[in-house]
Amino acid sequence: MTGTILFEAMIFLAGAVVCVPLAKRFGLSSVLGYLLAGILIGPYLLGFVGEEGDDILHFAEFGVVMMLFLIGLEIEPANFWKMRRIILGMGGTQVLLTMLLSFLVGIGLGLDWKVSLTISMAVALSSTAITLQTIKEKGHFDTTYGVSSFSILLFQDIVVILMLGSLPLLTNHQGHSEGDGHGEKLNMLENLPLGLQTLAIVVSVVLIVLLGRYLIVPMLRGVATTGVRELLTASALLIVIGISVLMELVGLSPALGAFLGGVVLANSEFKHELESTLAPFKDLLLGLFFMAVGASINFVVIQQNPWGIVGLVVAVILLKALVLWLVGALFKLKLDQRLLLTVGLAQVGEFAFVLLSFAFQLAIVDQQQLDILLLITALTMTLTPILGLVNERLLLPRVGTVESIKRPIDHIAKTSKVVLIGFGHFGSTVGRFLRAHGVEPTILDYDSNRVDLLRQMGFEVYYGDATRMDLLESAGIAEANMVIITVGSPDTTMTLVKMIKKKYPDIQFMVRAKNRYDAYDLINTGIQNVYRSSLDTSVKLASDVLSKMGFRKYTLQWQARNFIKMDEESLRELAEKPKIDEDYIFEARRMIREQERLLEEDLNRGVLVFDNHWDSEQMRAAHKNDTEMGRGHKPQ
Template sequence: MSGSILFAAIVFLTGAIICVPIAKKFGLSSVLGYLLAGILIGPYIMGFVGDEGQDILHFAEFGVVMMLFLIGLEIEPKSFWQMRKTIIGMGGAQVLGTMIVSFLLFTTIGFDWKVSLIISMAVSLSSTAITLQTIKENGLMNTTYGASSFSILLFQDIIVILMLAVIPLLTDSEKTAIADDHSDHIYLLENLPLGFQALAIFLSVVTVVLAGRYFFVPMLRLVAKTRLRELLSASALLIVIALAYLMELVGLSPALGAFLGGVVLATSEFKHELESNLEPFKGLLLGLFFMAVGASINFIVIGDNPLMISGLVVAVIVLKALILFLVGAIFKLKADQRLLLTIGLAQIGEFAFVLLSFAFQLNILDRVELDMMLVVTALTMTLTPILGIINERLILPRVGTKKAETRPVDHIAKTHKVILVGFGHFGSTVGRFLRSYGIEATILDNDSNRVDLLRKMGFEVYYGDATRMDLLESAGIAEAKILISAIDNSDNVIHLTKMVKEKYPNVKLMLRAKNRYDAYDLLNMGVEDVYRESLETSVKMASDALNHLGFRKYTIYRQAQKFIQYDEESLRRLANKPKTREEYIFKAKEEIKQQEKQLEEDLNRGIIEFDNHWDSEQMRAAHNAPEK
């Protein structure tokens, strides 16, 4: 048994290591890479994974639970409460609308009404794993699309409880009893009256809240005192597993319980520690989940009913897309955000596996219907990343940017000769220093929360996406002398640079670069003033270290300035060299040798006997003391 587990681990890890980098190389999402890896190693292509694929799928669903917990950590209780109208409104409209239309569709093509109802429930659900992973990969969590998708998915996680309660009512008690005898699912409340079940569920939610505040946080404080990182990781896993298990016992979604626990712990001092400890587990389990979905696609069923399967896949995606598009229109989402929502949630989700299997256990679905819908579910999940790429590359460019603002762009009432884009830790330092000289800048930032905070602190900051030319023009780019970019997204910096150089070439560009490679790109675009964010700080740290070791301050200062000068000159020379890895390494080694030689010569040539103006009295006295 252990050998088979180890072999399965090797197969899954190898598939991921091969397929995901290839997918990323071609600009595809990691989700698609995992799905393709699962298809390849599955029982119908290479045959490395057999029937155990379904067991792996159920195990890997815990990655979804972890993801919801981590998302909960990012949402404080107050913010969650503010989302309630969106959750109920958009989520309710999507689920109800999809169920009605899909029920009519499946009854029309000849399915029994009970079967149609079960399938319509499954179709109304979307994949939390695929959707949220794609949103996070693309940095869209703070957009209207991200918030709307999350609200709908959260409502689906809640409504699935009601769906699981309704399914047994569609069969007679004898069949239910037979099915229950063969079910491994533990549900403590199933024999209680409905009122007691509701009370128990409410008490379970209260337990999660109280446990988060009065048990988990003290436990984490106790564990933190041991200073054992592995124990903190174990504690984080324990919290998620305990919450998921409690919710499962009372018939709630484990993912929902984990999310609520995350929200409760969002204000604790262990928020970031929990995130860092759980993130690797979540990533691995989600990858395993996507691969298991790919491996679960039954190509024999597809081969037996190709027209029926393909027709249902297309019908489901189109049906859900239309409903989502209408929901987006009702809630006044902008066109690009509506398209993202339409494509992003058009698949059937992982909870459909649970609903369909449960209905099969209760003899509502037969084996043919179950296999067919499981294949349709897996195929819609697999097609979603592909549709997302088509939407991003072919449709959205004709509609507008995919990064719609979560609030209207501010009206800029006053412009200045300097425009400062980005007012985070880097940009705020620049802006404050300019202001100390009486130089005001027109400050733009696309983080609405940061804008609100900075305004409370007395800064005049305007909200908006500075990569849009209309916003730059309203900020006075035509009359500005300098545009300072302090944003940390290299793609946005390059886009901003191209846009300004093309239309306003006389504006002086001063750009932040996160590293040497970003600096190379900007220098090759003809930008002279490029500032690496880590250069000055790292040289300052080295200077302080040398001073603590007994070297003279002024000598260190001179050498530091020379080091920066030579490194900047080297940067410009390397930027013009061919970028093959071997040639770059060779040239970089030559530059480092030359730079070290110059610094050594400068140090030997520049030492002055009384070069001690910045030294402490103690160091000066020690240096001038006569030798014994």
């Protein structure tokens, strides 16, 4: 039975289904669960999967490509452009410093300079898969360390192309030209002069941007009109695979290409469909990837020289950590953010597999070196989540921003306790206004810079991930009458609402919704007090526009109230309807359909007619009819 694809699929899936929930149960990240599952089913423990681990690894790398595509989707081009300084600065410093140090270490160990250089390249790269997956799982993308990690990884993705391109220069002879064959064989530009290669790269990037705008979006629109659900899945996969093939063709990293493709599509109306369609594929493939990494740990090599390997692993991690720490210091990251960055990126990443295998093909490194290096890569990747855990549980609470500080209750009898989750732009305004009334909410936030500031201002602040029940409880959710949720991510909001509601059904919720659709979901979960960020401000802006055009302000204010009232009513009405008759495969279509309904409603109502108050027309009309009555007018 072993060897058939179905059997392997069964083993991998079973490994995941058993190990990941176990890991989660013990409060570990899912990444670690996958890695352990891989070790378990790998050739050295249960032996369910054998040497084919390498192929699986290559296949599973596609999960990383998808992840970067999805990340790209969330970054709008303008924001990406704004990050260029950090990407170049932090990424450049990290890669150069790490390469320099590991090159020197290699020379010191008596290795050939070419081997040292190759190894230094591999060591400089960190694991996009592990790091970003962890950050994403914790929802820490908008923290300083999240952005820094992302920037460094992105730079590495770009620089890996140069590395792969320069490897052939390090070899003088033909090498093991028939290696196990990675994508580079496809590379048709390899033999072109450097100038043309650069040109080809630029052309392909431009091509992606143009394709995204003028081919993919129209294609998706076409698919949308067919209303066949699986076609959307097919096109989403086609986009990502297509980009990857194109990238490999010109020798660029598929991950980088996918990221660019994502950025290009970030502004399109299909953003959400693409996200929700690809997310399960990405998660599964990434899981597969982590398991493959676990399975590829070569225990035979460890047995041969256990202490040597341990020493090397520790050395690599320390070296990478040192550089990251310095980069963090250079870019003025706070102590705890710097620790998170350091621990998060201190591993050799998946690109090392590609790079080292390629170097082996070119006969720059020999079989033994390759084995050891691949082992170190897999081990450092496996250790990352464990070190992250140690960092989170043991180190972080001691340095920088602690989870909570005890503060004497110096305020007048807190009759009602309010917990405010999220202190971003929205939440801070809420908190300030509450405070202006002497109401001191207990605040939860995960940005340590903000947390420190708030603590200086005397707020009671808890630092950490609000979806952790224990943190919520130490913040006193059990005694709270009200919880205000202002976090930006609708998913987090929903998780929080469900989690808190389940355990504390009596608590009152005041929840921010990003838009109509989030509001529907919240209302259907039984939340009454839903505040859409996209309502009052928009109406106010429109009122001001009308005011500048000459409409009277009081009339506008009245009409604005009217408009908001009607909109709230229709919101509640539409939310109650069970998701309308049609099955909306395409969120975008549903949105357009609903906009249509709303506009239609407005149209049927006609231009908002001011109520008859303060209007004597009616009375004048009546007056004409019975002038003799003399009573038909408002006494004015």
